[in-house]
Amino acid sequence: MIKPKVAIQDSLRISRLSLALATLVAALITVQPAHALFFGYNQQAEAYKQQGEAAQEAQNYDMAINYFTSAINCCPYDAAQNLADLYYVRAIATDATGQYDRATRDWQASHDNFQKCVDQAQYNPGTNVAYDKEYADDLQRMINWRSTENPNTPNYMECGPMKRFATPGSVRVYVDTTEQSGFSYDLRYLIFQAMYQWCSFSGSPIRMEQWSTPEGAHIIVQRANAPGQIGFGAGGQTNNQDSVNAAGQDIMTKSFVRLTSPSYNSNNMSQVDKNKLYNLALHETGHALGIGGHSPSGLDAMYFKAPVLKLSDRDKATMRMMYQ
Numbered sequence: 513m514i515k516p517k518v519a520i521q522d523s524l525r526i527s528r529l530s531l532a533l534a535t536l537v538a539a540l541i542t543v544q545p546a547h548a549l550f551f552g553y554n555q556q557a558e559a560y561k562q563q564g565e566a567a568q569e570a571q572n573y574d575m576a577i578n579y580f581t582s583a584i585n586c587c588p589y590d591a592a593q594n595l596a597d598l599y600y601v602r603a604i605a606t607d608a609t610g611q612y613d614r615a616t617r618d619w620q621a622s623h624d625n626f627q628k629c630v631d632q633a634q635y636n637p638g639t640n641v642a643y644d645k646e647y648a649d650d651l652q653r654m655i656n657w658r659s660t661e662n663p664n665t666p667n668y669m670e671c672g673p674m675k676r677f678a679t680p681g682s683v684r685v686y687v688d689t690t691e692q693s694g695f696s697y698d699l700r701y702l703i704f705q706a707m708y709q710w711c712s713f714s715g716s717p718i719r720m721e722q723w724s725t726p727e728g729a730h731i732i733v734q735r736a737n738a739p740g741q742i743g744f745g746a747g748g749q750t751n752n753q754d755s756v757n758a759a760g761q762d763i764m765t766k767s768f769v770r771l772t773s774p775s776y777n778s779n780n781m782s783q784v785d786k787n788k789l790y791n792l793a794l795h796e797t798g799h800a801l802g803i804g805g806h807s808p809s810g811l812d813a814m815y816f817k818a819p820v821l822k823l824s825d826r827d828k829a830t831m832r833m834m835y836q
């Protein structure tokens with residue numbers, strides 16, 4: 513009995529909020545061209561934000577937090593759209609340092625500002641209410657969830673649903689190498705390196721073998737090459753196909769992974785681009801192997817915006833337990 517599963521959509525590291533700020537600036541330019549002074553804080557905040565994002569990409573999170581703080585301090589208290597965006601990016605950077613409670617306060621501040629945008633939309637003609645409302649609602653759910661979570665437990669099994677392959681000791685992995693929907697051999701190698709982290713720690717239940725065709729493979733990895741394959745603003749997506757066995761257990765039969773990449777090969781990719789792809793492959797492989805939810809801790813590869821390039825002890829312990 514094969515049933516389609518809910519897709520796991522990831523908003524990894526590709527921020528649609530940058531778009532929001534750009535849109536806002538554009539809207540201000542068109543709507544209120546006379547208010548030249550009003551641009552002052554916007555430009556300064558944007559400059560700090562960009563420096564923060566550069567620091568974030570270089571994995572210098574403390575510096576990123578400082579820049580985002582400077583950006584926040586440039587904004588008047590009623591610049592809700594900018595503040596929603598800035599608290600959001602600072603929350604991610606803060607989670608990446610493991611300061612869970614401090615990050616939660618930023619998630620809350622981001623939520624409150626998105627909600628303010630919704631509430632005051634009638635006075636602000638440029639507001640994209642649907643967008644702000646989606647963020648406010650998403651963040652409220654996340655804040656509620658975080659309040660029930662402890663990021664320091666030995667594993668995050670409770671963040672399920674967790675599923676499993678019947679034969680974790682021989683998981684066949686096919687990475688598409690066609691130019692249309694796959695990766696060049698050098699990028700395929702990079703993806704395999706990330707995937708193998710899930711096999712190579714002490715006590716890992718997973719063994720993978722490279723498979724040369726999609727037929728017979730358990731995990732199929734392809735490049736996202738068309739709109740709609742991946743949730744808006746996300747970097748990767750994994751769909752699991754599974755069936756219920758005679759004992760009534762939910763067993764995965766195949767996982768389909770889509771990863772975004774700036775190109776088919778690495779010729780024009782910076783180290784930051786490569787790290788992003790590596791990080792995506794590491795994270796999506798966790799889903800492909802059966803981790804159905806996300807860790808609340810920014811130190812884990814399965815955090816929803818995981819910036820990490822290495823599995824944490826909690827990632828490893830969770831995988832061990834899933835296949836016990």
Ligand SMILES: [Zn+2]
Nearest residue numbers: 520521522816
């Ligand atoms: Zn995910």
